[in-house]
Amino acid sequence: MKKMGPIGIFDSGVGGTSIWKEIHTLLPFEDTLYLADSKYAPYGNRTKEEIISLSIKNTEFLLSQGCKIIVVACNTATTNAIKVLRTNYSIPIIGIEPAIKPAALKSKTKSVGILATKGTLSSELFHKTSEAFTEGITVTEVIGEGLVPLIEKGELDSSEMRELLKKHTSSMIEANVDYLVLGCSHYPYIIPQLQKILPKNITIIDSGEAVAKQTQAILAENNLLVTKKRTPTLRFYTNAETNTLQFLLKEYAEKISIEKKEF
Ligand code: DGL
Numbered sequence: 001m002k003k004m005g006p007i008g009i010f011d012s013g014v015g016g017t018s019i020w021k022e023i024h025t026l027l028p029f030e031d032t033l034y035l036a037d038s039k040y041a042p043y044g045n046r047t048k049e050e051i052i053s054l055s056i057k058n059t060e061f062l063l064s065q066g067c068k069i070i071v072v073a074c075n076t077a078t079t080n081a082i083k084v085l086r087t088n089y090s091i092p093i094i095g096i097e098p099a100i101k102p103a104a105l106k107s108k109t110k111s112v113g114i115l116a117t118k119g120t121l122s123s124e125l126f127h128k129t130s131e132a133f134t135e136g137i138t139v140t141e142v143i144g145e146g147l148v149p150l151i152e153k154g155e156l157d158s159s160e161m162r163e164l165l166k167k168h169t170s171s172m173i174e175a176n177v178d179y180l181v182l183g184c185s186h187y188p189y190i191i192p193q194l195q196k197i198l199p200k201n202i203t204i205i206d207s208g209e210a211v212a213k214q215t216q217a218i219l220a221e222n223n224l225l226v227t228k229k230r231t232p233t234l235r236f237y238t239n240a241e242t243n244t245l246q247f248l249l250k251e252y253a254e255k256i257s258i259e260k261k262e263f
Contacts, residue, residue, distance in 0.1 A: 003224050006031035006233070007215065008067030010058040013041035013152050014244045015186025016073025017236075019096060022212035023071065024234065024252075027219075029226045031233045033065055034073075035263060038240035042148040043076040044117025044184070051119060055081035059089060061263040068224050071215055072096065075116060075183050075207075079123035092218045098126065098183030099207045101133040106203075107179050111138040113172030113202075116183025118143045126183075140175045142168050144184060151186045154244040157193055165190065165197055173199065182206040189248065237261040 007027070009020055013036050020034050035058050037043075043051050055077045059070055071094045072078045072085070078095030085093050098120065103112040112134070120126050121141050130139060146164050155161055172180060180202055182188060188206050195204070219225040234256040236245055242258045249256060 002066065002068060003226060004031070005066045005068035006033040006235070007069055007071060007219075008033050008035070008062030008065065009071040009073050010035040010037060010055075010062060010077070011074040011185055012043035012054075012076065013038040013148065013186070014238075014248055015148065015151060015184065015189070017245065017248050018188040018206070019071065019073035019185050019208050019211050022208040023215055026212040026216055027226070029228060029230045029232055032235070033062060033067060034236045035061060036236065036238040036240070036245060037263075038152055038238050038244075041152055042117065043074065044119045044143075044148060046119060048080045048119075048123075051077055051080040052084050055085055056088070057263070059085055063089070063091065067091070069094065069215065069219060069222075071211065073185050073211070075185060076119040079120045079125040082125075092222060094211060094215050094218060096185060096207050096211045097129060098181050099205050099210065100130055100139070100181055103179035103181045103205055104134045104137045107137060107177075109176050109178040110136060111140070111175050111177045112179040112181060113140045113142065113169070113175065113177040114181040114183050115142050115144045115168060115187060117148070118145075120183050138175055140172045140177060142171060144168055144187065147190065148184065148186050151189055152244060154247045156189055161190065161193060162197070165193055169194070169197055173202075178202055180204045231255075235259070237263065239263055
């Protein structure tokens with residue numbers, strides 16, 4: 001495997017760019033190639049079979065571009081398809097799962113909330129993790145219905161978004177959670193809106209930094225880490241409009257390229 005190949009990252013859409021930001025911050029000399037499969041978003045309400053077949057499509061495309069590692073920057077794709085991907089491909093594959101373990105360990109009220117897609121919450125992998133780490137903890141699971149389509153449109157702070165967030169968090173507040181786990185890579189973009197709604201004692205956690213650290217560790221283990229100072233090539237492909245990617249990545253505009261492409 002070539003050390004200079006890009007880190008391939010995919011998500012059902014624009015949300016995984018929250019993970020890309022963590023990866024690029026930690027590994028600033030690595031080339032990256034990000035796929036936003038926005039044409040087929042949201043994945044959250046799709047069947048397991050559909051999610052597997054879309055994940056295979058994205059992985060094949062990233063492999064055809066010479067990627068040295070794949071980061072599945074989507075909880076829904078990870079929890080439904082990572083087993084199949086790891087069976088089919090020999091390249092290292094990193095996934096993202098809701099940070100339920102740290103939340104359960106840290107919770108003082110013994111009550112945690114998780115906001116994720118239907119696909120993630122109904123998956124076997126999520127159930128296994130949740131069962132393994134939440135003994136004695138009340139877990140309030142809420143499907144973030146409607147959130148991903150709004151974020152895909154770049155609508156982070158509309159009245160519709162604020163109403164949905166109030167609705168989705170009410171049962172968690174009632175259950176006295178002190179940790180809210182964001183189980184979807186789109187959701188870090190709505191942390192400021194959530195903070196306005198939630199009581200101050202609730203800590204929001206996501207898995208972005210953990211995924212970046214895991215990517216670094218696996219690259220190092222496989223002798224694939226680029227540590228020499230260089231200017232990387234940072235490409236973003238979407239199979240829908242480029243507007244939202246441009247908006248969410250505006251602070252990187254000078255150093256990245258965003259292109260519409262069929263994949
Ligand atoms: N961003 C994805 C996740 O982390 C999926 C959102 C969706 O397409 O439903 O779960």
